[in-house]
Amino acid sequence: MQDTPPLQVESLTPEPGAARLVMTGELDYTTAQDASAEVAKTLAEGVDVLEFDLAGLNFIDSSGMAVVMNAYSDAEERGTAFRIVALTPYLRHLIEVVALDDVLDLPG
Amino acid sequence: MSQDLEAATGRYLDLIGRADEYGAVDLVLGLIDEGVPAEDVLLRIVAPGQRRVGELWASNEWSVAREHGATAVSERVVAAVSGRVRPTATRGRVAVACADGEYHALPTRIMAEVLRLRGWHVDFLGASVPGPHLITHLHQTGPEVVALGCTLPTRLPRAHATIAACQAVGIPVLAGGAGFGVDGRFARLLGADAWAPTADAAADRLAAGLPSFPAAHDGHGDAAVHFGGEEYAYLTRHRADLLARVMDTLKEAYAPMGGYSARQLEHTAEDLGYIADFLIAALYVHDAALFTDFVTWTCQVLAARKVPAESVVLGLRVFHDVLTDCPHARALLNEGVAAARTCCADQRTETSV
Amino acid sequence: MKGAAGSADLVPDLVAALLEGSGEGIVLCDADGVVTLANAAAARLVPGVEPCLPAPAPLDSVPSAPEGRTVIHGGRAIRIRAKAVSGGRLAWYLTDLSAARRTEFLLEAGRRLSASLNPHRCARAATELGAEFLSDMAIVLLPPTSRRRMEWVRAVSGRYGPEEGALPAAAAAEVPGLTDALAGLRHGVAGQQDPGGAPDWLLPEGFGPAGHLLVLPLPGNGVPAGAIALARRAGRPPFDDDDQMMARDLATRAGAAISAASLFREQSTINAILTGDLLPPELPEIEGMRVAGRLRASQQAGAIGGDFYDVYLPDAAPDSGIVERPPLVILGDVCGKGARAAVLAGQVRHSLRTLLLLESRPDRLLELLNRSLLASPSPNSFVTMILAALRTAPGDHVLVDLAVAGHPAPLVLRRDGTVEEVAVRGSILGALKKISLWPVTLDLAPGEVCLLYSDGITEAFGGPSGREMFGEERLREALATCAGMPVEALVERLEQLSTEWLGGGPGGGGQQDDRALLAVRAGTGRTETS
Numbered sequence: 001m002q003d004t005p006p007l008q009v010e011s012l013t014p015e016p017g018a019a020r021l022v023m024t025g026e027l028d029y030t031t032a033q034d035a036s037a038e039v040a041k042t043l044a045e046g047v048d049v050l051e052f053d054l055a056g057l058n059f060i061d062s063s064g065m066a067v068v069m070n071a072y073s074d075a076e077e078r079g080t081a082f083r084i085v086a087l088t089p090y091l092r093h094l095i096e097v098v099a100l101d102d103v104l105d106l107p108g
Numbered sequence: 109m110s111q112d113l114e115a116a117t118g119r120y121l122d123l124i125g126r127a128d129e130y131g132a133v134d135l136v137l138g139l140i141d142e143g144v145p146a147e148d149v150l151l152r153i154v155a156p157g158q159r160r161v162g163e164l165w166a167s168n169e170w171s172v173a174r175e176h177g178a179t180a181v182s183e184r185v186v187a188a189v190s191g192r193v194r195p196t197a198t199r200g201r202v203a204v205a206c207a208d209g210e211y212h213a214l215p216t217r218i219m220a221e222v223l224r225l226r227g228w229h230v231d232f233l234g235a236s237v238p239g240p241h242l243i244t245h246l247h248q249t250g251p252e253v254v255a256l257g258c259t260l261p262t263r264l265p266r267a268h269a270t271i272a273a274c275q276a277v278g279i280p281v282l283a284g285g286a287g288f289g290v291d292g293r294f295a296r297l298l299g300a301d302a303w304a305p306t307a308d309a310a311a312d313r314l315a316a317g318l319p320s321f322p323a324a325h326d327g328h329g330d331a332a333v334h335f336g337g338e339e340y341a342y343l344t345r346h347r348a349d350l351l352a353r354v355m356d357t358l359k360e361a362y363a364p365m366g367g368y369s370a371r372q373l374e375h376t377a378e379d380l381g382y383i384a385d386f387l388i389a390a391l392y393v394h395d396a397a398l399f400t401d402f403v404t405w406t407c408q409v410l411a412a413r414k415v416p417a418e419s420v421v422l423g424l425r426v427f428h429d430v431l432t433d434c435p436h437a438r439a440l441l442n443e444g445v446a447a448a449r450t451c452c453a454d455q456r457t458e459t460s461v
Numbered sequence: 462m463k464g465a466a467g468s469a470d471l472v473p474d475l476v477a478a479l480l481e482g483s484g485e486g487i488v489l490c491d492a493d494g495v496v497t498l499a500n501a502a503a504a505r506l507v508p509g510v511e512p513c514l515p516a517p518a519p520l521d522s523v524p525s526a527p528e529g530r531t532v533i534h535g536g537r538a539i540r541i542r543a544k545a546v547s548g549g550r551l552a553w554y555l556t557d558l559s560a561a562r563r564t565e566f567l568l569e570a571g572r573r574l575s576a577s578l579n580p581h582r583c584a585r586a587a588t589e590l591g592a593e594f595l596s597d598m599a600i601v602l603l604p605p606t607s608r609r610r611m612e613w614v615r616a617v618s619g620r621y622g623p624e625e626g627a628l629p630a631a632a633a634a635e636v637p638g639l640t641d642a643l644a645g646l647r648h649g650v651a652g653q654q655d656p657g658g659a660p661d662w663l664l665p666e667g668f669g670p671a672g673h674l675l676v677l678p679l680p681g682n683g684v685p686a687g688a689i690a691l692a693r694r695a696g697r698p699p700f701d702d703d704d705q706m707m708a709r710d711l712a713t714r715a716g717a718a719i720s721a722a723s724l725f726r727e728q729s730t731i732n733a734i735l736t737g738d739l740l741p742p743e744l745p746e747i748e749g750m751r752v753a754g755r756l757r758a759s760q761q762a763g764a765i766g767g768d769f770y771d772v773y774l775p776d777a778a779p780d781s782g783i784v785e786r787p788p789l790v791i792l793g794d795v796c797g798k799g800a801r802a803a804v805l806a807g808q809v810r811h812s813l814r815t816l817l818l819l820e821s822r823p824d825r826l827l828e829l830l831n832r833s834l835l836a837s838p839s840p841n842s843f844v845t846m847i848l849a850a851l852r853t854a855p856g857d858h859v860l861v862d863l864a865v866a867g868h869p870a871p872l873v874l875r876r877d878g879t880v881e882e883v884a885v886r887g888s889i890l891g892a893l894k895k896i897s898l899w900p901v902t903l904d905l906a907p908g909e910v911c912l913l914y915s916d917g918i919t920e921a922f923g924g925p926s927g928r929e930m931f932g933e934e935r936l937r938e939a940l941a942t943c944a945g946m947p948v949e950a951l952v953e954r955l956e957q958l959s960t961e962w963l964g965g966g967p968g969g970g971g972q973q974d975d976r977a978l979l980a981v982r983a984g985t986g987r988t989e990t991s
Contacts, residue, residue: 102897176943244729247726250579
């Protein structure tokens, strides 16, 4: 029935030294591992800035949130800046519920 | 004694209507202490009281909240009775469960308690038991029989899957509850090994012995029924789209809906959802009476809330017009319209008298 | 092709081949009772039937009934039917009932023994099959347990339902061949034993003396799965070769079924212990209030999620060093699903139990838990939770000290039916070195309710359109309709509404996440109803 994979991750280079992962679809228990692998690969390339574009996510669960939180702490450990450049209202709500809005760099 | 019990039933209804848990528990345990058998307390006070609660809700004398409160108190009363009277198990093991999606657990809970009082080792699995949970339990405990409760016929397709799954693991099924039809015809149709209309009848039926292994249903004989069929599958899959289309059509056909609040619209959608569910269930078991009985009951419930039966006719007609490619569903809907019209006529007679 | 070959000039080749291939025995005799044709099946069923010779017994007397009669011949049950054909000749048709019975046995054995994954049910099916097809009594003895007892299941032909019981393992020595059979060894000729040596317990009361006894091991996965004994009453025919073959077949299938079931039982026990840490506890009575909870696990096998709740009563005997504190309820959600989530939830609950011996402030407890989760070597150790310490206050009030970590804030149902979201929040645990918490204390008047819930409730996708989220607004509205309800009814109703929202029709049942609800109502219910 479903032609497209449940989660697509596209890697862009908005400026030199920065990497932007654009995630579209569902970030959940079944897709979290693929997303984490993509994050690990990007960080291993040694970028200065890691950006997430999450405006195209139509579903996220606790495993998906774990991907975001792991990206934040892994980036911090490497001294890489981490920011979320785009997200859905629902995702913003979730980030507020887990009280990470003070910590994460979110779009205004 | 029987008069005493009748008076006690009245007092019981009064207490649960005020959600007075302590009062109801004291009353019932007091009767048991006076020597009234626990089974009589359950079947002649709690069960009739609870039936009356349903009637009072249907006739709009009690609110939903009051009905829920009363039911919760009855649940506590049944638990208190089972805590007070604990016979040792002298018979085999029985798993008692409500069909998947079935939330009216009390009648099934009462059946579980009556079986316990009659010496069965009972595992009561509760309301709405998903198939895989039930089957895992059966493998783990190996009971002699499953007693499956179903109050609403809309749960029949899922109850059917559960019956077949229990039998496939070699355990016979006793079906009980109004959902299987007042005469138990759906229990037979869905291949249950036995049926009982009431909790005490269920206990008697189990005492008489069920086959220790369910009979084989080859499904190819003359008696084989083709459950559901294409229209059933179509409506089940497209229920949401169908309801959306019915809502839109209804808005055009019925001007006052334009002024409905979001909440009123949601209630309307909910009511239409019930129509869809009963229609789907009636298609599944090929039984028009299942649908027309529901229509008649709905008309009565709505009449008690000053909603005329004409609105039901209108809703059914919209379903009929939207389901262009479903001849069986349309035939059922036509019968439903006829049943609702009868209710309209009755209501006119009542108001004119 | 005995017989038919001699009559080849009478019958075209094709017809001869057809006759020869028939499973039914066919014999043609002339008017004098001399055999003119007999196919292979006939020769097998009645040895000695040969063309040009007079028909031997039992083909020498014509049955009166048109459906024929059943005879025992050469140890087999054979149904014999005779039909007059032209010229005063007689055609005989012979059906091997033993073979039909064997086919029926194989079908039934397959159906019944493959059904259950419960060792007792399998043993039960084996005894019923034995008593139905092979003997007057069948008993299965399961391998002795560690308590040196062996369980048995016994069925008797024509009696309703098998009986079950247990015996000291040493009793096995009283039945000839049984000790060997339980050790996986077959004893005696094809398992036949002297029935005179059987102890009283082997046979049911009123059975009478056994004439023939067969004792066979039930082969399992490398270790024996038990033994089966089959008995026929004195005066009945002995177990012949076919019977013995069927008995061995029954033992093999029953052994395989029982050992597979035992394996399943072991694994499901391990699974149950693991996921047991997610099961909600029985909620105790707490003075001055009522607490009720509901937890519903996801339906997908292996995808049990990580919702949990728990109650921690104060230590019954406050000892030196153990802090005094009020009762505490918690509700939480661990990241992930399945056994991994269960293990994490178990760790959180046990850590908290230990921490509570030394610390009672909800915010401090959450900070300590966060540290221990950060130190956890397993990945994704993220937890959201609510801690609620419950203090009774004068006038049947309850003061709730709330601390929330990354979890949806609780709702409060006031006495006038209004619903408020408690202004309390805090960071998720296991993600940050330094968490931020904003704890509050809530005052509940008698009859007022504080509701803790997991996001599975509000994030249920469904509704009339099938695509809409249940949402916080609907939950608040639903809670508002519960004013005055006993707290058990309240949680049940909310859970039901959320499930019906997911439901999507009678056949459906949308994707279900875990859902947890825990409600605390001030007062005991007796005071404020009057």
